[in-house]
Amino acid sequence: MAAPLTATAINCSLSTGGRESSTDAMLAVLTEHFEAAGVKVEGPIPIAAHDIKWGVKSDEGEGDDWPQIRARILASDILIFGTPIWMGQASSVAKLVMERMDAFLSETDDQGRMPSYSKVAVAAIVGNEDGAHNVSSQIFQALNDVGWTIPAVAACYWVGEAMGSTDFKDLKETPKKVTETAKMVAANAAHLARLLKEAPYSG
Secondary structure (H helix, E strand, C coil): CCCCEEEEEEECCCCCCCCCCHHHHHHHHHHHHHHHCCEEEEEEEEHHHCCCCCCCCCCCCCCCCHHHHHHHHHCCCEEEEEEEEECCEECHHHHHHHHHHHHHHHCCCCCCCCCCCCCEEEEEEEECCCCHHHHHHHHHHHHHHCCCECCCCCEEEEECCCCCCCCHHHCCCCCHHHHHHHHHHHHHHHHHHHHHHHCCCCC
């Protein structure tokens, strides 16, 4: 019998903790559907609450929390990458994470495979302005460059009315379209991760 699938969720909100962010709320929606698809989800890891050094290496020295977070991410089959939208872009915290993953390019095995090869990544995106497509394109291009595999329908997002003040976490119920998309993201990612777990890339 195949080993169960696992996922690690990261929250790239600017919040250092202590209050629920809308990114947390979206990650919770996805977690529910991943677990229904038979995937055990760890996290979310609040990236801003950790001391992650700026840089492009996997270990930037004393006091850097990234190595332990990197290990947790790579121990899973699926990465759930959560970020809010700020100024139409992924958060600066999200960009910090992507820059740290640049190290994967020089960490290949003897078959030329990066540590993230045969692992799947999806995105959870929230914001009060338009920009979800721009943010998903930033994230998916960067993650694919460093070895992650992106499934069909890989982003679950919600954006409020332009210049509005309603946050996703404050909605009385999850919009039907978000629920439908979350279910498809989870199902597609789990399907692809199972295939890659059984037959990894040959390199």
